[in-house]
Amino acid sequence: MTELDCEQVLQLVWKFLDGEMDETRYLEIQAHVAACAECGPRYQFQRRLLALVELKCREGPVPTELKRRLFRLLEE
């Protein structure tokens, strides 16, 4: 496999963060990002952005009343 340059590394940011690539490539990008002043901060930011979306969209548990209503349907 040929070595990736910054442009290629940046294009693969989502696939990398989503864990959607083979291990060799993953490790290669991980090493590049750790050492590169250009890619590193960008990758770091995208990672935090995805974590933010997940965190801010959390919801509480299903309301007790709704849950009770659902489980009552099973008795019918």
Add this chain to the structure above:
Amino acid sequence: MGATVLASQTAPVTADDRERFQALAEEHLDSLFRAALRLTRNRTRAEDLLQETFLRAWRSFHTFKPGTNARAWLYKILMNAYIDGYRKATREPEIVDHEDVDEFYLYTKVQESDDFRRAGDPEEVLLARLMDADVKGALDSLPDAFREVVILADIEGFSYKEIADLLGIPIGTVMSRLHRGRRQLQVKLWEYAKRAHYVSADKPPAGGGGR
């Protein structure tokens, strides 16, 4: 074969079935509700969608094979119920990608902004400023086809392949929708961040123009 299928469908429900289903539902109900809330963007509709999903799952519980992926099975039912009852017939969304929007839109905007740079750690300030309602609002504003994949990937944590199965679309389509959805999400988030910034900054409220 038809007869066996019918027989299994009409087989009397045992207390054991009910108990197994209850345990399964119990485990996944909260996350299904969260997904329903984001999909429908409305609490009442989310409750209806959850109930529809719950009933469909119970009716087809005999088709569930123990030991297989229960979460994927339940989400498939959720997405089908959502598509049948809540989503407008969607064609492939119109391409509204802006030329200047890339994967790093938000990062670049923050870096370019004098106001944010003055704050010291601009990225930290930006992310801290975005409230729950901002992120939910930004997500809600996306076209359905983008919104669905972003919800399934970024909130529910499904893989590209799983999302392809859940929505019945090719994996390449999942990727392009997800990536475009995330780009549009950043554009929206930037709008919210700027708004929040001007509210908190020492500037006179609207009326003076401020330019």
